[in-house]
Amino acid sequence: MEYNFTYREKDKGFQVILSYKDNVGRWKQKSKQGFKTKREAKNAGDKLLEEVKANAPVYIDNSTANITFGEFAAIFLNDTRRSIAYNTILGYQHALKAFSELKDMRLVDITHSDILSIFNSLPVKANTANLYLVKLKTIFKRAVSPYELITKDPTAGIQPLKIKGQRKINALSKERLEAILARLKTKNYTLYTACCIAAFAGLRVGEIAALKWSDIDFNAGTLKVERQMVATNKNVMALQELKSNNSYRTVPIPLRLQTVLAEYKNKHPRHISDMVFWNATYHSIKRVSQYTKGDISIHDFRHTYATTLLSSGFDIKTVAALLGDTVETVLKAYVHYTDEMRENAQKRLSNFF
Secondary structure, rough: OEEEEEEEEEOOEEEEEEEOOOOOOEEEEEEEEOOOOOOHHHHHHHHHHHHHHHHHHOOOOHHHHOOHHHHHHHHHHHHHHHHHHHHHHHHHHHHHHHHHHHHHOOOOOOOHHHHHHHOOOOOHHHHHHHHHHHHHHHHHHHHHOOOOOOOOOOOOOOOOOOOOOOOOOOOOOHHHHHHHHHHHHHHHHHHHHHHHHHHHOOOOOOHHHHHHHHEOOOOOOOEEOOEEEEEOOOOEEEEEEEHHHHHHHHEEOOOHHHHHHHHHHHHOOOOOOOOOOOOOOOOOOOOOHHOOOOOOHHHHHHHHHHHHHHOOOOOHHHHHHHHHHHHHHHHOOOOHHHHHHHHHHHHHHHHHO
8 A cells, every 4th residue: 555644733732644645546645633743643644554454445456356266376476486495395296286166266256165076085194185275274364465466365174183182202212213324334334324313413414414414513512503405496405594593402412423523523534515414415314214225214213312312301491492393293293202291290199289
């Protein structure tokens, strides 16, 4: 909305005049007077503007009234391409394919019922359907604001599908962890080192691939997580900022991991890039399964780190900080272990009192 304020002295006080252009392009004015100071007049002007915006009639430009959902989705993806990761773009593309029935429909004609009908009949698992719904909700939310192509979000009120049972976290027992690490050490020393970082410091695979020697302080026994490696195109990887503020963190590295890192550093000359794994790729670091009969991923080592902390009595807030997650995420992902913690706490309290 175009607008401007004018202030003038009138009747031994101040007057504020709000000039604004309505949704059909006509200039209008509203004013108030009788204020002792100009500051009071400015505050009143701000309230006038809020009232005008709240009561403005809904108007959609006819030039965009016929835009289809598919056309807008293409515009949205093009506008956001540089600010989101390649895998996120793929997620949107999969969601658009799942809701392909909407592609040729006019954006303004799509209803809540249209979307709900498609969503409830998606031939995919509940988890996948819910992921598609999140992407779709984002697209329609942007169509409302800032694009202003529609006035109401037709996905509002559509709830994700309920998922039966809790997805089991694949945490490794101490014996199995040691056996796998011993095998990796003889087969692929780089992958062994990467898995040790996941198992004993809890880093994600993208964070491991992006690690630099300058991030590791052997004297303090700490490791800084400052960046991640992500796919920016099908075959292109790049260093990028972390997803959230929670992900930026400094974690302690136990003596065992310090020893592993020091040995790896001695065996591999320091690269000009300062990257720890300059001789490996993001994808090669993920290939744990070829050495573990296909049932283990590198992320399972991070799960093992988290569950070890929880079962050892670390509080949820500390575990979340070390993982670079929120407390809510940890509670949801490791509900079995946090339930066990509560039971143990109850037993200790009973014994104590």
